[in-house]
Amino acid sequence: xxxxxxxxxxxxxxxxxxxxxxxxxxxxxxxxxxxxxxxxxxxxxxxxxxxxxxxxxxxxxxxx
Amino acid sequence: xxxxxxxxxxxxxxxxxxxxxxxxxxxxxxxxxxxxxxxxxxxxxxxxxxxxxxxxxxxxxxxxxxxxxxxxxxxxxxxxxxxxxxxxxxxxxxxxxxxxxxxxxxxxxxxxxxxxxxxxxxxxxxxxxxxxxxxxxxxxxxxxxxxxxxxxxxxxxxxxxxxxxxxxxxxxxxxxxxxxxxxxxxxxxxxxxxxxxxxxxxxxxxxxxxxxxxxxxxxxxxxxxxxxxxxxxxxxxxxxxxxxxxxxxxxxxxxxxxxxxxxxxxxxxxxxxxxxxxxxxxxxxxxxxxxxxxxxxxxxxxxxxxxxxxxxxxxxxxxxxxxxxxxxxxxxxxxxxxxxxxxxxxxxxxxxxxxxxxxxxxxxxxxxxxxxxxxxxxxxxxxxxxxxxxxxxxxxxxxxxxxxxxxxxxxxxxxxxxxxxxxxxxxxxxxxxxxxxxxxxxxxxxxxxxxxxxxxxxxxxxxxxxxxxxxxxxxxxxxxxxxxxxxxxxxxxxxxxxxxxxxxxxxxxxxxxxxxxxxxxxxxxxxxxxxxxxxxxxxxxxxxxxxxxxxxxxxxxxxxxxxxxxxxxxxxxxxxxxxxxxxxxxxxxxxxxxxxxxxxxxxxxxxxxxxxxxxxxxxxxxxxxxxxxxxxxxxxxxxxxxxxxxxxxxxxxxxxxxxxxxxxxxxxxxxxxxxxxxxxxxxxxxxxxxxxxxxxxxxxxxxxxxxxxxxxxxxxxxxxxxxxxxxxxxxxxxx
Numbered sequence: 001x002x003x004x005x006x007x008x009x010x011x012x013x014x015x016x017x018x019x020x021x022x023x024x025x026x027x028x029x030x031x032x033x034x035x036x037x038x039x040x041x042x043x044x045x046x047x048x049x050x051x052x053x054x055x056x057x058x059x060x061x062x063x064x
Numbered sequence: 065x066x067x068x069x070x071x072x073x074x075x076x077x078x079x080x081x082x083x084x085x086x087x088x089x090x091x092x093x094x095x096x097x098x099x100x101x102x103x104x105x106x107x108x109x110x111x112x113x114x115x116x117x118x119x120x121x122x123x124x125x126x127x128x129x130x131x132x133x134x135x136x137x138x139x140x141x142x143x144x145x146x147x148x149x150x151x152x153x154x155x156x157x158x159x160x161x162x163x164x165x166x167x168x169x170x171x172x173x174x175x176x177x178x179x180x181x182x183x184x185x186x187x188x189x190x191x192x193x194x195x196x197x198x199x200x201x202x203x204x205x206x207x208x209x210x211x212x213x214x215x216x217x218x219x220x221x222x223x224x225x226x227x228x229x230x231x232x233x234x235x236x237x238x239x240x241x242x243x244x245x246x247x248x249x250x251x252x253x254x255x256x257x258x259x260x261x262x263x264x265x266x267x268x269x270x271x272x273x274x275x276x277x278x279x280x281x282x283x284x285x286x287x288x289x290x291x292x293x294x295x296x297x298x299x300x301x302x303x304x305x306x307x308x309x310x311x312x313x314x315x316x317x318x319x320x321x322x323x324x325x326x327x328x329x330x331x332x333x334x335x336x337x338x339x340x341x342x343x344x345x346x347x348x349x350x351x352x353x354x355x356x357x358x359x360x361x362x363x364x365x366x367x368x369x370x371x372x373x374x375x376x377x378x379x380x381x382x383x384x385x386x387x388x389x390x391x392x393x394x395x396x397x398x399x400x401x402x403x404x405x406x407x408x409x410x411x412x413x414x415x416x417x418x419x420x421x422x423x424x425x426x427x428x429x430x431x432x433x434x435x436x437x438x439x440x441x442x443x444x445x446x447x448x449x450x451x452x453x454x455x456x457x458x459x460x461x462x463x464x465x466x467x468x469x470x471x472x473x474x475x476x477x478x479x480x481x482x483x484x485x486x487x488x489x490x491x492x493x494x495x496x497x498x499x500x501x502x503x504x505x506x507x508x509x510x511x512x513x514x515x516x517x518x519x520x521x522x523x524x525x526x527x528x529x530x531x532x533x534x535x536x537x538x539x540x541x542x543x544x545x546x547x548x549x550x551x552x553x554x555x556x557x558x559x560x561x562x563x564x565x566x567x568x569x570x571x572x573x574x575x576x577x578x579x580x581x582x583x584x585x586x587x588x589x590x591x592x593x594x595x596x597x598x599x600x601x602x603x604x605x606x607x608x609x610x611x612x613x614x615x616x617x618x619x620x621x622x623x624x625x626x627x628x629x630x631x632x633x634x635x636x637x638x639x640x641x642x643x644x645x646x647x648x649x650x651x652x653x654x655x656x657x658x659x660x661x662x663x664x665x666x667x668x669x670x671x672x673x674x675x676x677x678x679x680x681x682x683x684x685x686x687x688x689x690x691x692x693x694x695x696x697x698x699x700x701x702x703x704x705x706x707x708x709x710x711x712x713x714x715x716x717x718x719x720x721x722x723x724x725x726x727x728x729x730x731x732x733x734x735x736x737x738x739x740x741x742x743x744x745x746x747x748x749x750x751x752x753x754x755x756x757x758x759x760x761x762x763x764x765x766x767x768x769x770x771x772x773x774x775x776x777x778x779x780x781x782x783x784x785x786x787x788x789x790x791x792x793x794x795x796x797x798x799x
Contacts, residue, residue, distance in 0.1 A: 006756040016753070022797035026434055029797075041798055044753050044762060045773060050792040058793045062434040063395055 009037035076353035083130035109156035120221030141327025151341035179207020181274025184288025401623035403584035424511035438510035463531025471539035479697035540585035570676030583653035658684035718783020
């Protein structure tokens, strides 16, 4: 994960860590590590990820 | 869908070219000339040799029936296929026949008559390794060729073609009865006035052909070649029925795009040089019906004919694997603009667009169409049909003669288009009612029948309440939708009514030479097309035609709302449309206007000109401004026409967004109202993140199926400052 910015969960006051997270789209499930609050599970998807890899997988699923 | 097979049954894609249909040998001229066009003389010769058996004899004797049907005959001269055949022979590296390594066959075949038909049959059979005996009552082979050509000419060809294989030739052997022959099959080719031994054509294993049955030289040769195939089939299957002969072509001359060009004449007076042959070959149109692929932007972009499209769509709707692999056409189905041009240009009226619409419905019903392709537009439709909707009859009236139905995009582009038009109408017809509502096109395009029907029912019940007035349309698409789904509602174009009422156009200060861009939904509306041109000329414009207008009107890219499913295609269409002419455009569809304007094309809506509202360079509204404009319109209408002044519909929130970011949101189809909802959710729930480096907050919220992310700062004086926003379709499965 290229994301280097330090993100703090405002609810738990914890620094986000790279934690395995589940995603789903069009009936398919995936998981990957993204910045996530170790306590409450709040995640952060940086724009580079949303417009990059996530977008690629979305298109693959749409064409599957 | 059973519809698929009906759809392409009449497609002419694979119909033979006119010349091929006239050729005794059914020579695939498109293939032959295609090879020559690439300078591949050797393979062209092989194709020719394979089709005619004896190339030297055929080029010497063929009467060229192809010339009579060549579409180029009135456009510079029919293609000289025979000269090209001679050139293929002349420039082929090797004219000798190929040798085939096949197992020898056991069945023996007798051929009676060593004329050209019998020899042709023998040639084909021995190439396939059948033992062949040819009986000839005279002392020489060649039959009636001796009366047509010097013997050395045709014998040279015969010797060459038989150079790889042997057959048993019995000269001076007259057959008087078939019963004396002990063979598995017999081909009788005894020539003109020859005997057929009283054999019925249905006799087991006995076949007749050539001049014996009245064929001319070329057809006699062709029949001999074909008889070999028929005999082989009989030997393998016992079937005596002759294969159905190919006859004619359904190809239609109007479907061929003719590029005139003078015929190439051999400089030496007799035969082509290599360059002359290439030049003549390149004149050939290789006639086939490809009108759909030439005109339809979808089919030309994807280079797919209706047959291929239907095949891909079929396996997409009914995939052969359980996990849905092979759904190759999902995006293609969602990329049709539904402009109707493919049907318009098809000589067989094949409606591939309607097929794709039905396919879209099937995919939606299965839940197999990605929701993302249409969610934004369906939310927009919902907004138009609820927050921004309005159906009113003027005070003091219980029924209306007219109902103005401007469509949701007209007021979204500029509310004055609607307010000024409604003012014009009510000044002349004071009982005119107004309906701000979506015509249902987005639901139709999304294949969502239930949602579409819901909208149609609402329009219908409101129309009945208003006294079944005649509908006045500003948008050609709305009119088309009403005609299709609400045929009981009589409709008329606003512009025709304005013309009839003698509107005096205010005009435009920057009027110039312009071209009218007919929206695709106006294709079958010649009267409004003429009215728009009349009004533009009366407003001081000089008009020049576009290559694609009138019945050939093309979509601006908005139709089908394909921009999410296939953004590069939508961009390609926009560029193609605006590059049709350097002139500024005048159109009468708000979508066409705003899409072209977004691509920096100077374009007026006709209402800009009639009411003097705006110039051709007006920047179109963002997706957020479109919604605000609809609310503004509703407010202004209620205010101006129903004196309801207290209504404040426009959302007013403290959110600072830079102009660059607004542009980014617009391109990503992100509404500022949605951005505000995400921030509010973050603030209310406390579910947000703080960035230690930038001092900004980030958070997300799923609205509909889409997950929106925002990055923002809190400014105590001015509310929130948006720093960034983006979205994704994938759902986060949060614990």
